Amino acid sequence: MAFTEDTLPSLEAWKCFVRRLEERYGLREVPRASWLGAQRPDFLSHALQQRVAYLLPAAVCDDLSQKEARFCSISDQSSTEAKVAVPGAIIAAYVGRNLQGPSGGVHGGAIASLLDASIGMATNPRSDPDGYVTAQLVVNYRQIVPLGSYVLALAYVHDREPARRKCYGMSRLVDAGALAQSTDTCALQLQRPLEAARRDTARERVYADATALFVRQRHRPETHGERSLQTAAVNRVESVSGFLGAQARPWRASL
Numbered sequence: 663m664a665f666t667e668d669t670l671p672s673l674e675a676w677k678c679f680v681r682r683l684e685e686r687y688g689l690r691e692v693p694r695a696s697w698l699g700a701q702r703p704d705f706l707s708h709a710l711q712q713r714v715a716y717l718l719p720a721a722v723c724d725d726l727s728q729k730e731a732r733f734c735s736i737s738d739q740s741s742t743e744a745k746v747a748v749p750g751a752i753i754a755a756y757v758g759r760n761l762q763g764p765s766g767g768v769h770g771g772a773i774a775s776l777l778d779a780s781i782g783m784a785t786n787p788r789s790d791p792d793g794y795v796t797a798q799l800v801v802n803y804r805q806i807v808p809l810g811s812y813v814l815a816l817a818y819v820h821d822r823e824p825a826r827r828k829c830y831g832m833s834r835l836v837d838a839g840a841l842a843q844s845t846d847t848c849a850l851q852l853q854r855p856l857e858a859a860r861r862d863t864a865r866e867r868v869y870a871d872a873t874a875l876f877v878r879q880r881h882r883p884e885t886h887g888e889r890s891l892q893t894a895a896v897n898r899v900e901s902v903s904g905f906l907g908a909q910a911r912p913w914r915a916s917l
């Protein structure tokens with residue numbers, strides 16, 4: 663998917679999305695003050711200190727290339743905090759007609775991919791994004807996801823066995839409702855457990871949930887050429903956007 667200036671969400675729209683996340687899920691850790699007064703360096707360092715491992719997209723990064731800015735990762739900085747595994751993650755996505763499974767509904771494979779990606783994000787620290795891979799993924803499909811929906815995958819890690827290289831997580835795919843109205847795929851890694859991922863709330867429709875076992879690889883496959891963490895993060899989110907077939911449409915969050 664090609665990102666253009668038109669498809670970048672504005673900072674205001676992104677802040678609005680985060681505010682709504684805060685309201686719905688009590689995400690106290692999103693540093694509201696820094697969003698509101700965002701200037702890139704302060705914003706990034708403050709956000710890092712405030713336990714947000716990385717934020718995508720970050721349209722505030724005006725000195726990066728457009729593509730990098732779209733997927734700016736704040737934990738590429740070599741801080742100790744960035745090396746800490748993140749126990750929670752949220753992906754907001756639009757699932758369009760190109761993902762048709764049953765008539766009028768989204769294909770189960772796309773739903774599984776979203777759930778898998780969100781748990782993978784909650785499992786892997788940004789400083790080592792390829793450490794843990796999916797060994798097992800069990801998906802419960804609870805309701806048809808209507809084509810053309812905005813959805814959120816809310817993931818958290820509930821157990822780790824480092825000595826055995828194992829990490830257990832779960833994710834719930836819910837209707838985003840008015841919370842995210844964008845065809846962009848965006849993601850947030852959190853350094854606190856996301857309580858909202860744990861249980862259903864009356865306020866949202868739950869389409870599916872999944873449990874997963876991630877296992878740390880003993881040997882990594884060779885990568886071809888130099889690959890920065892930044893590039894890996896960009897590629898990974900682009901791959902999610904890619905398989906979702908996100909169409910280039912403007913951000914539609916109302917302020």
Ligand SMILES: CCCCCCCCCC(=O)SCCNC(=O)CCNC(=O)[C@H](O)C(C)(C)COP(=O)(O)OP(=O)(O)OC[C@H]1O[C@@H](n2cnc3c(N)ncnc32)[C@H](O)[C@@H]1OP(=O)(O)O
Binds near residue numbers: 786795798875877
């Ligand atoms: C910011 C970053 C965001 C990142 C998002 C990324 C999300 C993307 C996630 C993916 O899509 S990953 C791609 C799909 N997955 C793969 O391609 C994985 C392919 N499989 C493998 O590479 C290996 O099979 C694997 C690393 C999972 C395990 O191989 P090992 O040889 O290291 O496992 P080993 O036999 O030593 O087992 C270690 C432990 O895990 C257990 N285990 C391994 N595979 C299992 C399995 N499949 N089911 C259940 N348990 C399993 C195994 O029983 C054992 O437990 P115990 O120590 O308690 O005995």
